[in-house]
Amino acid sequence: MTDPVLTIQALSYRYPNGEAAARGIDFTLNPGEKHGIIGPNGAGKSTLLQLVTGLLKPDGGTVRVGDLVMDKSHRAAIRRKLGLLFQNSDDQLFSLTVRDDVAFGPLNMGMTPEQAEEKTLGALATAGIVHLADRAPHTLSGGEKKSAALASILSMDPEILLLDEPTAGLDPRSRRELIRTLRELAHPMMVISHDLDFIWDTCSRVSLLHEGRIALTGEASSVLRDRELLERYGMELPLQLQRCEWCGGKNDN
Ligand SMILES: Nc1ncnc2c1ncn2[C@@H]1O[C@H](COP(=O)(O)OP(=O)(O)OP(=O)(O)O)[C@@H](O)[C@H]1O
Ligand SMILES: [Mg+2]
Secondary structure: OOOOOEEEEEEEEEOOOOOEEEEEEEEEEOOOOEEEEEOOOOOOHHHHHHHHOOOOOOOEEEEEEOOEEOOOOOHHHHHHHEEEEOOOHHHOOOOOOHHHHHHHHHHHOOOOHHHHHHHHHHHHHHOOOHHHOOOOHHHOOHHHHHHHHHHHHHOOOOOEEEEEOOOOOOOHHHHHHHHHHHHHOOOOEEEEOOOHHHHHHHOOEEEEEEOOEEEEEEEHHHHOOOHHHHHHOOOOOOHHHHOOOOOOOOOOO
16 A cells, blocks of 8 residues: 555644634545545635645644655645645736746746746646637636646646635536546545535545534545435535436446
8 A cells, every 4th residue: 555645634723713623634645546525614624725735834733745744844845745726716827928827836946948838838738728828817717717727736746736616616618628637637636625526527535524524534436425424414416416316336437
């Protein structure tokens, strides 16, 4: 068994107003694993991402990425390993052109312009938006912005992708394209989403977060098919399973 790429142990965090948003979270992400994090509003999903990326400092517990334990001395090194896709793409795009946004990370990491150009072209191709390279980010549609934001992360060669509600605001076609792109990526990923159909289409494992704790972890093919369990936590079966509750097997991912 290979070592996990991300290990979270007994992670706890209380906001200054006293709200305990993480109450002893244990979680592991294995190499190549696409792991969905689901849970009702206020469960602590966004807080968890902020703890993983070091934006919030936990009151207790540890976050380990590979061999590195998140602390002051490793925070920068860990951040370089993590590619965080913000829920709002506008928070991630700030340059005059998409190409500049995608090249920003590589140049900032000290690559030569030629190296950065190569990374940029590769990331644009992976995200399927080579044709948008010279567009101004603010002129893009929501789906195009999401792809540009994804390219701006991929150009830095992250080891782990962290996606916060990636389908929010996408139309069906953009959503399908994002699903296709993510399925082709080999990166391990933590995918936070209320879109259980999207989780079903992309993730092999699922953890359910509830009141700041992981209530359960399991195979996506069993957790997302458990109507009674999902309803107990205020969620519903993925629509594609509601339409086809007699379906035998999970889709071929
Ligand atoms: N800045 C803050 N100050 C105080 N409490 C906060 C803050 N941010 C979040 N909380 C509280 O922490 C808990 C977890 O919030 P969090 O945003 O992590 O939930 P979530 O699972 O991402 O919810 P959603 O599905 O609505 O995005 C909630 O009770 C929330 O009210
Ligand atoms: Mg949230």
